[in-house]
Amino acid sequence: MEDIAEKGLQVVVGLAVFAAIIGLIMLLVDRAPKSGREKIQIAGFLAPALVLLAVGLVFPALQTSYLSLTDRNGDFVGLDNFVWMFTQPEALVTLRNTVIWVVLVPLLASSIGLAYAVFIDRARGEKALKALVFMPMAISFVGAGVIWRFVYAYKGPEQDQIGLLNQILVWFGQEPKQFLLDAPENTLFLIAVMIWIQTGFAMVVLSAAIKGIPTEIVEAARLDGASAWQQFTNVTIPTIRGSLIVVVTTITIGTLKVFDIVRTMTAGQYETSVVANEMYTQAFRAGEPGRGAALALVLFLMVLPVVVYNARLLRKQKEIR
Amino acid sequence: MATTRSRKFLLPAAALSVSLLALAGCGSEGSDSAGGSGDADCAAYESYGTFEDAEVSVYSTIVDVEAELLENSWTDFSECTGIEVAYEGSKEFETQIGVRAQGGTAPDLAIFPQPGLLADQAPNLKPAPQAVSDLVDKNWSADWKKYGTVDGTFYAAPMLANVKGYVWYVPATFEEKGWEVPTTWDEMTALTEKIADEDEMKPWCAGFESGEATGWPGTDWVEDAVLREHGPEVYDQWVTHEIPFNDPKIVDSFDRVGEILKEDKNVNGGFGDVRSILSTPFAEAGQPVLDGQCAMHHQASFQAANWPEGTNVAEDGDVWAFMTPPIDASQGTAITGGGELIGAYDDRPEVQALQAYLASAEFANARVSQGGAISANKGLDPEVATSDLDRQSIELLQDPETVFRFDGSDLMPGAVGANSFWSGIVNWLNGSSTEEVTQTVEDSWPAS
Numbered sequence: 033m034e035d036i037a038e039k040g041l042q043v044v045v046g047l048a049v050f051a052a053i054i055g056l057i058m059l060l061v062d063r064a065p066k067s068g069r070e071k072i073q074i075a076g077f078l079a080p081a082l083v084l085l086a087v088g089l090v091f092p093a094l095q096t097s098y099l100s101l102t103d104r105n106g107d108f109v110g111l112d113n114f115v116w117m118f119t120q121p122e123a124l125v126t127l128r129n130t131v132i133w134v135v136l137v138p139l140l141a142s143s144i145g146l147a148y149a150v151f152i153d154r155a156r157g158e159k160a161l162k163a164l165v166f167m168p169m170a171i172s173f174v175g176a177g178v179i180w181r182f183v184y185a186y187k188g189p190e191q192d193q194i195g196l197l198n199q200i201l202v203w204f205g206q207e208p209k210q211f212l213l214d215a216p217e218n219t220l221f222l223i224a225v226m227i228w229i230q231t232g233f234a235m236v237v238l239s240a241a242i243k244g245i246p247t248e249i250v251e252a253a254r255l256d257g258a259s260a261w262q263q264f265t266n267v268t269i270p271t272i273r274g275s276l277i278v279v280v281t282t283i284t285i286g287t288l289k290v291f292d293i294v295r296t297m298t299a300g301q302y303e304t305s306v307v308a309n310e311m312y313t314q315a316f317r318a319g320e321p322g323r324g325a326a327l328a329l330v331l332f333l334m335v336l337p338v339v340v341y342n343a344r345l346l347r348k349q350k351e352i353r
Numbered sequence: 354m355a356t357t358r359s360r361k362f363l364l365p366a367a368a369l370s371v372s373l374l375a376l377a378g379c380g381s382e383g384s385d386s387a388g389g390s391g392d393a394d395c396a397a398y399e400s401y402g403t404f405e406d407a408e409v410s411v412y413s414t415i416v417d418v419e420a421e422l423l424e425n426s427w428t429d430f431s432e433c434t435g436i437e438v439a440y441e442g443s444k445e446f447e448t449q450i451g452v453r454a455q456g457g458t459a460p461d462l463a464i465f466p467q468p469g470l471l472a473d474q475a476p477n478l479k480p481a482p483q484a485v486s487d488l489v490d491k492n493w494s495a496d497w498k499k500y501g502t503v504d505g506t507f508y509a510a511p512m513l514a515n516v517k518g519y520v521w522y523v524p525a526t527f528e529e530k531g532w533e534v535p536t537t538w539d540e541m542t543a544l545t546e547k548i549a550d551e552d553e554m555k556p557w558c559a560g561f562e563s564g565e566a567t568g569w570p571g572t573d574w575v576e577d578a579v580l581r582e583h584g585p586e587v588y589d590q591w592v593t594h595e596i597p598f599n600d601p602k603i604v605d606s607f608d609r610v611g612e613i614l615k616e617d618k619n620v621n622g623g624f625g626d627v628r629s630i631l632s633t634p635f636a637e638a639g640q641p642v643l644d645g646q647c648a649m650h651h652q653a654s655f656q657a658a659n660w661p662e663g664t665n666v667a668e669d670g671d672v673w674a675f676m677t678p679p680i681d682a683s684q685g686t687a688i689t690g691g692g693e694l695i696g697a698y699d700d701r702p703e704v705q706a707l708q709a710y711l712a713s714a715e716f717a718n719a720r721v722s723q724g725g726a727i728s729a730n731k732g733l734d735p736e737v738a739t740s741d742l743d744r745q746s747i748e749l750l751q752d753p754e755t756v757f758r759f760d761g762s763d764l765m766p767g768a769v770g771a772n773s774f775w776s777g778i779v780n781w782l783n784g785s786s787t788e789e790v791t792q793t794v795e796d797s798w799p800a801s
Contacts, residue, residue, distance in 0.1 A: 104768070104799055122776075122793070186632050188625025210628055213783055299565035301631075301779045317565070319767030320799070 054080065093332075099325035113326035125303050126310045126327075129219050130334075133226070133290060133306060138283040141227045142276065145234025150264065153242055162239065166232035173229070177296030180225045184211035184297075215303035222304055225293050230286070234279045241275035242268060274349050281342040288335050307331045395433035401710060407703035408437040412450065413464030413693070416442035419725065426719040430710050436703045450474065459698040462708060464512060467763045468500040469770075471694050475503040479700040481708065485510050488712040492730045496585075496757050501694045509694035510712035513720065514729045516690040516746040517653040517760060518577045519674035521639055526648065538581060538680040542612060545619055548648050555622030558647040559614060559630045560638025561778065568775035569762065570635050571782070573689065574614065574651060576761040578606040580687045581680045585756050592764045594798055599791035607787040615782065622647025630782055643672060651677065653690075654727070654746050667741050674742065676749065687756040688749060691763065692729065721747070729757065766799050773797035 061076035103109045117123045145165075152161045168176065185195030189207055193199040198208035212218050245268065253267045269276070291308040294300055300309045307327055315324025415423055420442040427438055441460070443449060447470060453459050454477045465471040471478075481489075481501070489498050489510045501509035520541075527534065532548070535541035548556040561570045580588045583602050590596045591603055613619050614630065621629045623641030630638075636659045639650040643664065650656070656674070657666050665671045679686060695711050697704055710716055714732020721728055724739035729750040738744040749755055762770035773794045781790040 104766075120796070186625065186629065188621070188623075188629055191623065191625065208625075210632065213628055213631060295565065299567060301567055301776055302783060313565075313772065317767065318772035318797075 096325045096328055099321055100329050102322045104320050104322065109322070113322045114330075116323060117326055117330065122305075123310070126300075126305045126307055129303070129305060130288065130307045132219055133223055133287050134284060134334075136220075136223050137226050137230060137287040137290075138280045140223075141230035141283050142234045142238075142280050144227070145231045145236075145279070146238050146276070148231070149235050149239035149242055150268065153239065162235065165235050168229045169232040171229070173290075173292035174296050176225055176229055177293045180228075181212070181297050184221060186210045186213075212298050212304075213302050218298065218302055219304050222293055222297055225297070226287060226290060230283050234283065237275055237279050238272060241272035245271045274345070277345055278342065281338050281345075284338050285335055285342075288331065288338070307334075394429075397715060398430055398433035398710075401430070401434050401436075401706040402702070403433075404435045404703050404706070407435060407701075408439055409462060409701075409704050409707045410439040410441065410460040411462045411464065411707075412441050412443070412446065412453075412460035414442065414444065414446040414466050415464065416444060422723045422725060423720065425723060426716060427707070427710065429719070430707070430716075434703075434706060436707055438707065454698065461697065461699045461701070461704045462711075463696050463698065465509065465694045465696055466691070468694065468759060469764055469766070471501065471509055471696055472503045474696060475506070475508060478508045478696045478698060480506050481508055481510060481697065482700070482705045484705070484709045485712050488709060492712065492714060492717075492732050494729070494731075494753070494757065497692070497729055500692070500759055501696075509696040510708065511729060512693040512695055512711060513726045514690055514692035514750060515654055515727065516676075516688055516749060517573050518677040518689055519652060519654055519656065520677055521642055521650040521652060521656055521672055521674045522648060523642060523645075523671065524669060524673050526645065532648070534675045535678050537678050537682050538609070541678055545613055545649075549616075549618045554645060555618075555620060555641075555647040556649060557613060557620045558622045558624070558638050558641045558650045559620055560624070560633030560635045561630050561782070562632055562634045566771075566775060567631065568778035570638075570652065571610075571614075571630075571778035572762045572770075572774050573653065573760070574610045575603075575607055575778070576689050576758075577651075577677045578609050579603060579761070580689055580756070580758050581677070582606050582609060584684070585687065585758055588758050588761065592761045594765075598769070598795040598798060599788070604787050604791055607781070607791060611781075611787060620647075628783060631779055654742060657740070657742055685754045685756065686749065686752065687758070689758050689760055690750075691760045768797055768799050769794060 057076050057080065061073050064072040064076075100113055101108060101110060103112065117127070148165060152158050155161065171179070182194070183196045184198075185193075186198055186208055187193050187195070189202075193202055193208060195208075195211075197211065201208055211221050249267055249271070250263070253263050258266065289308050290306055291312065294304060294306050294309045295312070298304045300306070300313060305313070308331060311324045311327035311331065313324075314320045314327060413423075420440065424438070424440050430436070431438055446463075447466075450459075450463055450465075450470070451473070454474060459477065463474070465474070486507050489501070489507070493511055497511045498507065501507055501511060522534075526532075530551075532544055533540070535544050545556040548554065559570070561568050563569055576588075579591060579602075582605065587596070587602055591598070591600070596602070615627055617626050620627055621633065623644065623646035624630070624633045624638075635652070639652060639656055639659055640661075641647045642650045643660070652659070654674075660666065660672060667673060676686065676688060695708060697708055714730055717728040717730035717733040718737050720726055721733055721743070722737040722739070724743075727733075727738065727743050727746050727750065729747075731751050733747060733751070735744045735747040735751070738747055750757065762774050764770065765774065777790045777794045780793070781787065
């Protein structure tokens with residue numbers, strides 16, 4: 033009880049100090065001399081955010097960069113960690129898997145989502161059909177991992193199967209299969225989970241974009257005698273291009289950082305590890321923070337171009353409007 | 354560090370304590386010997402001195418029921434000496450102890466579950482006082498003292514212990530089939546072959562699945578084999594990397610285990626082929642032994658808590674265990690296990706008094722008599738143990754002929770002991786050769 037009261041007091045005092053500082057800044061900015069007041073005001077209002085950004089983002093980023101050049105004892109080792117990453121077979125598997133994930137997930141999730149959105153557009157029971165595909169979005173990655181681990185669960189041929197897929201295999205007279213143990217296809221089985229989750233997101237955004245296509249354009253195309261496929265490739269796709277790119281890049285960023293699914297389903301064993309998972313394993317389990325930091329840095333460099341592209345595209349779209 | 358792994362033991366250990374407490378409550382003997390409340394006979398505590406307003410903080414990985422039992426075992430001490438013990442248990446101990454030591458809020462005493470963690474903290478610790486050192490010389494073997502010694506300085510007395518390498522079996526089945534409990538490794542493989550040939554059940558059940566720590570039960574197998582096949586010297590060299598991880602001797606021991614585990618005909622009763630070991634959770638893997646689908650299951654003493662409720666663990670009960678036999682019976686018994694070490698961050702007199710008490714035979718008896726724990730303390734009376742298995746484990750630990758070695762993967766650097774050794778076992782059972790696997794683990798050994 034005492035503990036809670038004490039903590040509560042700390043929170044209140046902290047908030048009060050914060051409010052006092054902000055109030056002080058506002059007061060001072062308001063009282064600034066007339067000449068160059070605007071500059072002072074900008075500086076005054078930006079400063080707190082910049083300070084927090086420096087403390088919370090820039091400094092850790094620099095620290096991580098430095099950490100990636102040190103070994104487990106904190107001694108400077110130059111680029112050794114990066115050499116390790118690009119030479120050790122296990123680390124290379126991690127990079128290979130990440131590439132497979134990044135190629136397959138955005139591609140498949142977006143195309144399946146797009147196809148589904150087009151097919152059910154104005155169909156009967158559209159809402160229910162949409163909800164069906166969107167539902168996995170509501171499940172956390174960890175939850176999805178646990179569910180799918182049961183789907184893939186294995187028992188010997190003479191035992192009762194508890195995994196859905198293996199039971200189906202047995203019904204068709206096949207031997208049950210160790211879905212999560214056989215590299216390299218086990219990576220594909222993990223990717224299926226991510227696609228299962230992300231398709232709903234792609235479908236919802238793209239469906240909204242399709243509904244936003246002006247009816248005049250669609251009618252004009254129809255009057256010109258365009259077939260359904262021609263309408264799709266020449267009207268639908270170009271019109272929703274912006275949304276499509278946002279969907280693909282968003283899923284790409286999410287896929288690059290995928291961690292929970294791999295961690296809950298295989299913990300990166302059986303050659304299924306990806307960069308984010310390996311980063312955690314190296315830093316916190318193997319006690320090699322340098323390697324973890326190096327992996328984090330590589331992950332950051334991989335995500336960066338996608339983020340920049342995404343941001344630039346959004347800005348361009350705004351200019352058009 | 355092998356943090357996850359030691360946590361894996363907490364749950365079964367806690368469950369064990371609960372079940373034993375329940376047993377004790379059922380009117381068996383020993384329930385009244387639990388140390389604790391009431392009028393304590395203070396004569397036994399005179400040597401520690403008396404203090405006023407003295408408080409000692411203790412920090413460890415032990416939580417829940419286990420923590421209560423632990424606290425019970427020093428109530429008399431507190432009452433008679435006037436030393437208040439502020440106990441705190443945390444599952445985050447392994448990471449938090451470093452943070453707290455650096456941040457200047459270290460506890461007075463910390464109970465380390467692994468020698469490696471103790472060694473990391475040694476620069477912050479106070480060397481153990483002479484009284485504690487003398488007690489440890491008296492009550493423990495030299496092996497145990499070594500685990501509390503870092504670079505020649507003795508820091509930490511051992512506290513509780515656990516024993517690995519038990520092979521669980523159903524005595525009735527063995528009797529019915531005319532199987533003998535093996536006394537050498539060769540007899541064990543011969544028995545394995547015999548059971549496999551009879552084709553009525555699989556000789557072995559195994560399960561190495563343990564979330565991100567998958568593979569660790571396999572490291573126990575290999576450690577048991579190395580210690581029995583090559584003796585404690587080679588074991589020590591292996592663990593400290595004086596010989597490479599893929600030394601031919603170690604490869605040999607891997608293959609010795611592989612003869613049992615990597616054969617479909619020997620495993621995996623009730624679950625499938627060899628690779629099903631990897632997808633079977635370690636806590637469930639023993640079940641088919643009771644169901645008659647397999648004959649034997651290799652697991653530490655805490656397996657006693659993994660059996661379903663109501664299972665009678667006794668020599669003439671539902672299930673019982675023999676120690677993984679030696680390879681050469683004339684070499685005596687060699688066992689692996691784990692334990693806790695008490696390091697001090699402060700050297701105030703009251704801290705040293707509690708430190709000495711925790712190293713004493715009185716403490717060991719007070720704690721063990723409450724069930725769910727054993728110790729290698731020679732002053733411990735095996736008769737106070739609350740189960741036959743605990744009694745047998747204590748006798749094994751106290752036997753001067755027994756060679757004891759701490760769990761090897763807990764002693765290796767985290768990059769190996771809590772990472773590549775585990776994944777090595779996984780790949781090994783998934784089809785990689787011993788040479789490949791040991792080479793990969795060797796490559797992952799930190800250079801410095």
